[in-house]
Structure formats: structure tokens, C-alpha cells
Amino acid sequence: MNKDRLQKIESAGFVLKPDSPEIKPIFQEIRKLFEERGIRVALAERSAAMIGERGTPFEKMCEESDFLVSLGGDGTLLSLVRRSYPWHKPVVGINAGNLGFLADVTIEEVPIFLDQLFDGRYRIDCRLMIAGHIEKASGAKVEFFALNDVVVSSPIPSKMVIVNASIEEERFNTYRGDGLIISTPTGSTAYNLAAGGPVVYPLTRAFILTPVLAHSLTNQRPLVVPADFAIELDTEKYEAIATIDGQERYEIEEGDRVFISVAKEDARLLHRQERNYFSVLRDKLHWGDRNW
The missing domain is CATH 2.60.200.30 (Probable inorganic polyphosphate/atp-NAD kinase; domain 2)
Structure with missing residues (x-):
């Protein structure tokens, strides 16, 4: 069992789904939830410009954040993992897209996810790069x-x-x-x-x-x-x-x-502890669904 843990839970760096300014109110609500739990939130410059806010240079955000968050679909998470790879920070995906094989925390589950994060009820999967x-x-x-x-x-x-x-x-x-x-x-x-x-x-x-x-x-x-x-x-x-x-x-x-x-180092994906890969396959691919 993987024992990889977050060293601190004090700061998070966010990247938003590109070309989606309509995501602004969702991000603002999620940022409020993070900040209410004492987590500082940095927003990457490119994402900030998209929604009319001031942001943080991507490299500085990766260096200073304890973990990174993609708000979008799997494509947003893939891009963040690849671009942030030199810093080896854990990445969690909040799913504002459709399929969500990788970005598996729904917007509605964010409060539960944060509670579990502070209770240590999470896991970090090491994925081959x-x-x-x-x-x-x-x-x-x-x-x-x-x-x-x-x-x-x-x-x-x-x-x-x-x-x-x-x-x-x-x-x-x-x-x-x-x-x-x-x-x-x-x-x-x-x-x-x-x-x-x-x-x-x-x-x-x-x-x-x-x-x-x-x-x-x-x-x-x-x-x-x-x-x-x-x-x-x-x-x-x-x-x-x-x-x-x-x-x-x-x-x-x-x-x-x-x-x-x-690659010499794996990507690190942060998940809720109860996430089950086979359940994801069943739900996303409709395995065993006789009505599909």
C-alpha cells in the first residue's frame, strides 16, 4: 500500500479549464471553501487572465504550493500533471467536465474531500510517466x-x-x-x-x-x-x-x-481514499449495465 502523504496542507495551486470563463463562479465558490479551512489558494496566471483576476506565475505557484488542483476535465488535469512534473507535487482533479476518469472529485464533493484531506483519509497514487x-x-x-x-x-x-x-x-x-x-x-x-x-x-x-x-x-x-x-x-x-x-x-x-x-519519477495523483478504480470503470464504461 502506498504510504505517500502530504507534508503540509496549507497552500494549493489552481489551474482552470482553458477557454472557459464561465467557470469563474465555480472556482470562486471552491476557493472560498479552501480558504475557510485555512488553505491559501494561488491561481495560475493564464487561468486568472481568463476570468479577469490577478494570478501567480505558473512556476512560482508550483514551487510554493503543497498540492495542485485542476478544475476542469481530464484534459485539464493531464496538462497540469505534465507541466508541473519538474516539481513533483500531488495533483487532484475536480471534475467540471464530462467523463472524468482522472478528475474524479465532483464539485459537490469538494467539502467532503477537504474534510477527508485534513483527517488523513486520502491516498496518493504514483502513476507511471x-x-x-x-x-x-x-x-x-x-x-x-x-x-x-x-x-x-x-x-x-x-x-x-x-x-x-x-x-x-x-x-x-x-x-x-x-x-x-x-x-x-x-x-x-x-x-x-x-x-x-x-x-x-x-x-x-x-x-x-x-x-x-x-x-x-x-x-x-x-x-x-x-x-x-x-x-x-x-x-x-x-x-x-x-x-x-x-x-x-x-x-x-x-x-x-x-x-x-x-520517467525517473512518477506522477502523483491525489484521490479520496474510497475511490475504487473498478467502480470507475463500471460507471464510466457502463460495464454490466443491461440497459446500455
Whole structure:
């Protein structure tokens, strides 16, 4: 059982769902709840500008906060985890979106969550992060982190790409199709699931390689490998892009190489103690629902 705990519960840094100024009254009410319990609230500059308030530079907010809060959907949380990764602060997601696999504290549950936080009835899950980089044929290097997945695909929808994949420097497959997903267990319920990949328990230490609409008569199936294996990808013949957590995009040209490995530090997601992953799957995916 993970014994990771918050050192202090005195300050929280908030990031809001982008391009959503209508979220302002919700944030103000949540901020009031935090402050009534003695928790100082800092709001990232970009989010503050969106709702007409003064904010704190993102780096300063991450450095000075005891934990971080995303108010939005899973996309907001993914962005916050990735951007705040160098500070290794626990992140909790308050769900103002729709699906909410990761941002699992509802707006109505915030008072209960705060009570449980001070009572020590919470847990911090350590989630595997991808540490990757792209080595350009020119010699340039682009580094990135991902919590969900890295997807290599064509910049033009439905156009084929050819992706060569190696594990531990040994070539094992060439994928021809719409793309290839390299997913973490956290990301297994995202694009990986839609593409026919397996759902993997989020604390598992593994990578999932899932082809997207393989243009092949051979049996191209998803592959699960231990997370301590280093993965290398390159493309040929066709233009390609690497998309990080569905949010960042990098051009991949012939001669470029994409390297993927497990990050040295895990992401830290703060949850209510009673949160049950299998209940989330049942509720979100309607497993066992005969009326669905």
C-alpha cells in the first residue's frame, strides 16, 4: 500500500479549464471553501487572465504550493500533471467536465474531500510517466513527458504511416496503418481503448503498444511490455506527427527517431481514499449495465 502523504496542507495551486470563463463562479465558490479551512489558494496566471483576476506565475505557484488542483476535465488535469512534473507535487482533479476518469472529485464533493484531506483519509497514487525525446536527423533534440500516451500518426486524417518499432535496440515490428499508440496504464482507457487496446490497471508498470487501423493482412495486435524496456520508433516514406497526451504535436520526418522510456519519477495523483478504480470503470464504461 502506498504510504505517500502530504507534508503540509496549507497552500494549493489552481489551474482552470482553458477557454472557459464561465467557470469563474465555480472556482470562486471552491476557493472560498479552501480558504475557510485555512488553505491559501494561488491561481495560475493564464487561468486568472481568463476570468479577469490577478494570478501567480505558473512556476512560482508550483514551487510554493503543497498540492495542485485542476478544475476542469481530464484534459485539464493531464496538462497540469505534465507541466508541473519538474516539481513533483500531488495533483487532484475536480471534475467540471464530462467523463472524468482522472478528475474524479465532483464539485459537490469538494467539502467532503477537504474534510477527508485534513483527517488523513486520502491516498496518493504514483502513476507511471513517459519520458521521451525526439532526435531530429539534423541533430536537434526535443524532450517531452506524457501521462497518457504518445501517438505517432499522419498529419492528414486517414492517410497511412509506416512506423518501425524497436525494443531494447532490437527491431521487432513495422506498423503500417493510421498510427501507433504507446500508452501508459493510466492512458489505457483513453485513445488506446478506442483503438481496441486492453484496459490495464493504472498502477501496473508497463507500456501498451496498440496499432491504429492497421493496413495489413497480418495479425497486428496490441502488445504489453514491461516499463523498464526502452522503445524506439522511426517512420519512413510518409509524413508523421507525434502527439503527446493529445495536446502537444511534433513533426516527425524521415530520419528522425522517437525514444520512449519510463520517467525517473512518477506522477502523483491525489484521490479520496474510497475511490475504487473498478467502480470507475463500471460507471464510466457502463460495464454490466443491461440497459446500455
